Amino acid sequence: MTSSWLRAILDNAFLRVVFQPLNLPALLTWLAVGLSLRFDNRADDAWQWLAMAGFGLAFLIGDFVPRNQRALTALLLATEAICALALTWLAPRGGTTPALLVILSAQLAMIYPARITLVAMLLIDLGLFLVLRASGHNAALIVVLIFAGFQAFSSLIAHYARRAEEARDQLSRVNADLLATRALLADSARDAERLRVARELHDVAGHKLTAMTLNLRALAADPDYAKRPEIAIAQRLSGELLGDIRNVVQALRDTRGLDLGVALRALAAPMPRPRLELSIADDVHLTDPAIAETILRLVQEALTNSARHADAERVRVAIGRDGARLRISVEDDGQVRGTLHEGNGLAGMRERVTAAGGTLALHTTARGALRIEAELPA
Known part of the structure; x- marks a missing residue:
């Protein structure tokens, strides 16, 4: 009963953010600074x-802002810095207010490269020194140096946590890529083996059975053997066997094609967001591994693009057939920021589709979502 109650609480999106490993210590520090203000005169x-309140609110809002909204993220971080420095000015004797800048340094390290973080914290610490001196603090430099050490420690922890998270995500993507490619290769190898067996049956067994049938027909035409029932039975059995082999060969050649669904779902499985919604028409039967690989890479780039730039929760992929052409449409539920332009990923997607004999078109929907439409040979 208790575990289900706790699980229900943690399922709340806001509380999931609050109880993130790097957020909880920051909020506890913020709370401790607030309690220490009670001892200030x-x-x-x-x-x-x-x-x-301004610092805490900006901190929490920042966790819900997509990383691609850089201007808003920078504004929230600047708000935190101003609130922390203002609090130091208002309570210079409290002694704990610069701890808020330790939180800020960890945030900067999680978002920006090390060089930008270092420059930003040097400027903020300079502001801290000037605020302490202006408020009459007797050991402003010592306070700044002490808290600069804490800032460096928290920044390094956040930096390496960010690197580990990026490495984990990259490893998950590579693993998903390998699983999807393995699924396509397994299907391709299976179909190749079926075709090989079909050719062997047709070329070897079929040829010999045809020769035997012709010989039996010649025997049946001979008056000495024409009335023997064994000849008629052998003719009937050879004809039935030849028909059965032809049916088996035809069944082996009628492959169901490469299983795109398994490969695409394996590709999307490690990504927590966006979620793949896949629809493949019943008449889509791919036998060309190169076309299947092109579709796989197209969807892979679309998923990555939606996660990084559109903050999408779902990506809908529909694959259908129009005569001798395959139609692939990909649409997310996010929103393109600014003017749509082709970066390296989308340009590479277009080049791959064109090389496979297809076409690619990019659109933005009425609500600002990205829609990708591609045509490929079936």
Whole structure:
């Protein structure tokens, strides 16, 4: 009973953000700084609590802002820095308010490269030093150096956590890529083996049975053997056997094609977002591994693009057939930021489709989502 109650709480999106491994220590630090303000001789100053609330609100909002909204992310981080420095100005004797900048340094390291983080924290620490000096603090430099050490420690932890997360995601994508390719190769090898067996049956067994049938027909035409029942039975059995072999050969040649569904689902499985919604028409039977590989890479790039740039939750992929052409449409439920332009990923997608004898078109829907339409030889 208790475990189900706890699970229900953690299923809440807001609480999942709060209880992230790197967020919980930050919120505990923010809470500790707030409690320490009660011991300041100006604890009733409303501006202090306004600065505390501003920092906490900007911190929490930042966790719900997509990473591709860089301007809003930078604005929230700047708000945190201003609130932390303002709080230091309002409560210079509190001693704990610069700890908020330790939280900020970890956030910067999780979002920006190390060089940008270093420059930003140097500027913020310079501001901290000036605020402490202006407020009459006797050991402003010592305070800045102490908290700069904490900032460096938190930044390094966040930096390596970010690197580990990126490496894990990259490994998951590579593993999914290998699983999808293996599924296509297994299907291709299976079909190749079926065709080989069909050719062997047709060329060897079929040829010999045909020769035997002709010989039996010649014997049946001989008056000395024409009335013997064994000849008639042998003719009938050889004809039936030849027909059975032809049916088997035809069945072996009528392959069901490569299983695109298994490969595409294996490709999308490691990605927590966006979720793949796949629809493949019943008349789609791919036998060319090169075309299947092209579709696989097209969907892979679409999933990556939707996750990175559109903040999509779902990607709908529909594959159908129109005569001798395959039609592939991919549409997410996100929103393209700014003007649609082809980066390296989309340009590579177009080149791959064109090389396979197909065409590719990119559109934005009325609600701003990206729609990819491709045609390939069936």
